[in-house]
Amino acid sequence: MERGLNTRCLHLEETEGKTENYGALSYPIYQTATYAHPGVGQSTGYDYSRLQNPTREHLEKTVANLEGGTDAFALSTGMAAITLLMEIFKPGDHIIAEADLYGGSIRLFDNVSKKNNYEFTYVNCSKDDIEGSIKENTKAIYIETPTNPMMNVSDIEKIAAIAKKHNCILIVDNTFLSPYFQNPLKLGADVVIHSGTKFLGGHNDTLAGFIVTNNKEIQEKLRFLIKTTGAGLAPFDSWLILRGIKTLGLRMEQSQKNAIRIANWLKTQKIVTKVFYPGLPEHPGHEIIKKQARGFGSMITFNVDSREHALKILENVRMIKFAESLGGVETLITYPTTQTHADVPEEVRLRNGITPCTLRMSTGIEDSDDLIYELENAFKGLE
Numbered sequence: 080m081e082r083g084l085n086t087r088c089l090h091l092e093e094t095e096g097k098t099e100n101y102g103a104l105s106y107p108i109y110q111t112a113t114y115a116h117p118g119v120g121q122s123t124g125y126d127y128s129r130l131q132n133p134t135r136e137h138l139e140k141t142v143a144n145l146e147g148g149t150d151a152f153a154l155s156t157g158m159a160a161i162t163l164l165m166e167i168f169k170p171g172d173h174i175i176a177e178a179d180l181y182g183g184s185i186r187l188f189d190n191v192s193k194k195n196n197y198e199f200t201y202v203n204c205s206k207d208d209i210e211g212s213i214k215e216n217t218k219a220i221y222i223e224t225p226t227n228p229m230m231n232v233s234d235i236e237k238i239a240a241i242a243k244k245h246n247c248i249l250i251v252d253n254t255f256l257s258p259y260f261q262n263p264l265k266l267g268a269d270v271v272i273h274s275g276t277k278f279l280g281g282h283n284d285t286l287a288g289f290i291v292t293n294n295k296e297i298q299e300k301l302r303f304l305i306k307t308t309g310a311g312l313a314p315f316d317s318w319l320i321l322r323g324i325k326t327l328g329l330r331m332e333q334s335q336k337n338a339i340r341i342a343n344w345l346k347t348q349k350i351v352t353k354v355f356y357p358g359l360p361e362h363p364g365h366e367i368i369k370k371q372a373r374g375f376g377s378m379i380t381f382n383v384d385s386r387e388h389a390l391k392i393l394e395n396v397r398m399i400k401f402a403e404s405l406g407g408v409e410t411l412i413t414y415p416t417t418q419t420h421a422d423v424p425e426e427v428r429l430r431n432g433i434t435p436c437t438l439r440m441s442t443g444i445e446d447s448d449d450l451i452y453e454l455e456n457a458f459k460g461l462e
């Protein structure tokens with residue numbers, strides 16, 4: 080019987096029944112760059128920390144287990160993970176990417192990856208014809224679901240079937256739901272990406288990124304690449320993310336509970352013109368997310384009736400912080416137009432639905448009464 084996710088956030092079965100590391104319950108931080116060899120031609124299994132470090136390895140095994148992958152790679156940031164993944168392609172390869180991706184991913188593809196002669200086609204994977212964009216040189220489909228920030232939901236199983244049919248791989252950035260709510264590999268994806276900075280770490284105190292796969296060929300390429308390029312996660316940060324993961328389930332449940340209450344509260348506000356939250360029954364992706372995930376998450380995007388009101392809300396919040404990032408214990412609100420998606424060209428932003436009236440909130444684990452009270456105060460007088 081497969082153990083539950085909360086258990087798997089805490090325990091790695093393969094290390095059980097042993098009292099390694101003096102029985103320490105908190106996995107030790109192996110703060111070392113290199114490892115002494117027992118003799119010539121011998122190794123303890125560890126030679127140099129760019130290639131491997133026990134603390135990072137313990138974290139990688141934990142994340143691979145949570146996603147149902149055969150291997151995981153822990154990197155210094157989410158962007159380092161996506162950058163490393165881009166190295167598995169070769170000049171002339173074509174990638175179909177979701178149009179409403181995290182702004183940093185679009186910035187990477189358009190300003191760095193294109194230099195390698197990669198070709199990108201952006202489509203709205205929740206409604207456009209993906210198959211129609213496939214070409215002879217298409218090697219991958221790269222999606223997020225729900226998307227950042229417009230919360231579009233696309234059908235992972237359906238897109239995985241298209242990818243298989245055309246012999247390309249499906250990459251899913253699973254940052255928004257975390258492995259607690261969604262496991263794309265089990266739905267047919269080949270590679271999962273995480274910004275570990277967000278829900279996995281969960282405390283807004285460090286950066287990290289992950290690549291998880293169950294494809295042996297990709298796994299071998301990535302093991303070579305992480306050793307060669309050197310953006311592996313440092314031992315102390317690996318420990319922080321391991322500690323964060325221990326409470327992943329509790330945090331996801333509490334922040335989702337807050338999100339559901341806030342999404343419904345926002346709907347009752349006169350100045351709110353639209354709420355994008357896949358947990359609302361009227362969200363166009365509601366049935367799909369219910370089918371492929373175990374929860375809706377805690378990210379809410381909403382539009383107000385004017386740019387002035389959007390800016391006023393950002394100025395009025397006090398306990399809720401006006402800050403980039405998401406997925407931590409504290410509730411944050413951000414303004415995609417000038418923050419997370421500032422480098423996405425305005426016409427692309429507007430086409431994706433990101434307007435100067437759009438705000439994005441990541442609900443934390445505070446008491447929901449206090450969050451509602453805070454929002455009531457921030458919205459006061461804005462009519």
Ligand SMILES: *Cc1c(COP(=O)(O)O)cnc(C)c1O
Pocket residue numbers: 156157158159181183184223227252254255273274275276277286287288
């Ligand atoms: C934040 C984020 C990233 C980038 O991760 P960093 O850890 O900030 O480098 C990638 N994808 C999504 C969906 C994100 O929200």
